[in-house]
Amino acid sequence: MKAAAEILAVLAERGQTVAVAESLTGGLVAAELTAVPGASAAFRGSVTAYATALKQTVLDVDAALLAERGAVDPQVARQMARGVRTLLGASWGIAATGVAGPEPQDGKPVGTVYVAVAGPTGTGNVAALRLNGSRAEIRRESVRSVLGLLADELRGNARAQDTEQNGGN
Numbered sequence: 001m002k003a004a005a006e007i008l009a010v011l012a013e014r015g016q017t018v019a020v021a022e023s024l025t026g027g028l029v030a031a032e033l034t035a036v037p038g039a040s041a042a043f044r045g046s047v048t049a050y051a052t053a054l055k056q057t058v059l060d061v062d063a064a065l066l067a068e069r070g071a072v073d074p075q076v077a078r079q080m081a082r083g084v085r086t087l088l089g090a091s092w093g094i095a096a097t098g099v100a101g102p103e104p105q106d107g108k109p110v111g112t113v114y115v116a117v118a119g120p121t122g123t124g125n126v127a128a129l130r131l132n133g134s135r136a137e138i139r140r141e142s143v144r145s146v147l148g149l150l151a152d153e154l155r156g157n158a159r160a161q162d163t164e165q166n167g168g169n
Contacts, residue, residue: 011042020046021080023097044090059083070106077114089147093118115146
């Protein structure tokens with residue numbers, strides 16, 4: 001995927017790294033990134049926390065949040081991204097959690113997905129997705145979306161750095 005190659009090139013150029021926390025995508029985000037030759041220059045690793053309990057014990061997602069809202073929640077995605085960033089010592093953490101189907105989960109319909117990015121200065125973003133299609137299509141679109149969110153953050157981060165270097169103009 002073109003986005004994965006671009007992301008890895010930008011990160012390597014900056015001397016930064018990325019780590020991935022996945023649930024519904026089951027390792028597809030990490031596979032997309034590691035398909036790029038030279039990915040090891042910027043890709044630290046991934047955690048596929050498919051079971052809800054692993055989100056808490058491995059990725060440090062708040063247990064009360066999981067109990068109250070379930071695993072398919074924007075704050076869970078945000079905490080997964082932060083957790084994997086810390087756990088794997090990366091500059092950036094990205095995460096995907098949601099319902100690929102065939103059945104709803106935690107009262108959320110199939111196609112409900114949250115993707116998140118946690119950056120080096122506490123920056124980050126979460127996007128809520130409402131996807132249609134088969135289980136495979138929902139998972140593929142989730143991969144595209146989380147990589148797109150990171151690409152957008154990296155572009156925004158570059159603009160902020162350019163502004164700082166140019167005296168705020």
